[in-house]
Amino acid sequence: MQYTLKNNQVTVQVDTFGAEMHSIEHEGMEYLWQADPKFWGRHAPVLFPIVGKLKNGSYRYADKTYQMSGHGFARDNEFELIRATQDELVFELHENEDSLNHYPFHFNFRVSYKLSANKIRVRYDVKNEDEKFMSFGVGAHPAFNVPLKNGKFEDYQLTIKPDGARTFIPLDVPTGTIKVDERKEVTVSTLPLTRALFEQDALVYSSSDEMSVSLTNSIDDHGVTVSWKDMPYFGLWSPYPSEAPFVCIEPWCGIADDQNTDGDLITKFGINELAPDGKFSCEYTIEIK
Template structure:
């Protein structure tokens, strides 16, 4: 079921299924990708309790093997609405019989959306309701239309700030795993968009303490800026070789499996850990122009 957030600048639709944004409109322009299955049938999935793919789609914990699809199961579950106001929505997911077959932890996972002028504040909150330590990843996957109004895909660029050295972590396209042994330092600030930029799948980088990634074009002032703090990785993605008219800007607290992983969830590269009754939160902003 879709719920609406609205102020004098933005109209945002969020669905209870996956707590996923379905639309971001400003000045009668649709900014969010509309999930054409010809290219990619999602808008802005929420990634939990893993980010990316597991090696061979499985992991082990406490001497038992579990299977889980890429980006976890939250995006394919119905959330409960626990707050619904004109400018704020909060959705909640708890463990269920099916989730316990794939992820042996009891948890509360909340996704909050709040309008602040021309910005959408997105907040993820995780609480461990189990009696054992809980390992998890969480992240965002919003896709933005390119072009927004004028021009073509190649008229747009991504600008990454701050302009400093960061770690680039290559992906292995067939498996979706990362190649930690092949990571390297790179200076990246501007990425003019072209579809070939994503010929090896997503571009995955380490974050600075404070991050800003902007999608802009050379023809008008319409654009998107995504900002975050304390989310240690991010991905940039558009499908290839299909020439899809969107690009994803994805801040993450977690990352795909390293290709050399032994499959132990507790030592997975980039994993987070919560003590019993422990709480975790992170947030990012989407600014619309």
């Protein structure tokens, strides 16, 4: 079921399935990708309890092997709407019989959307309701239309702030795992959009403590800025070689498996740990122009 947040600037629609945004409208324009399956059949999936892909689609925990698809199972589960106000929606997911077959932890996972003027704050709250330490990742995957209104894909650019040196983490295209041994420091500030930019799949970088990525163009003032704090990685993605009319800006607390991983969930690169009854939260903001 879909629910709506609306003020005099922006209208946001969110579905209980996956707690996923389906629409962001401003001045009669749709900013969010509309999930055409010809290119990619999702809008802005929520990534939990992993981000990215596992090596061979599996991991090991407590001497048992579990299977899990890329980006985890939250995006394919029905959430419960637990709070709805004029400016905020809060959705909740707990473990269930199926999730325990893939992820042996009891948890409470909340996704909230709060609308203020031309900004949407998206917050993730994770609580470990198990008696053991819980290993997890969580992240965002919103896709924005390119072009937003005018021009073509190549008229747009991504501006990363703060600019300067950060770590680039290449992906192994066939497996979707990361090449930790090939990490390198790069200076990145502005990335003009081209199809070839994504020839090697997503661009994955380390985050600064506080940062933003803006999608703008050379024709008009329409654009999107995604900003966040304390989310240590981010990805930029558009399908290649298809000429898909969107680009994703993805802040993450987690990352795909290292291609050299031994498969142990506890030692997985970029994993987060929560003690019993422990709580974790992170958030990002989408600003619409």
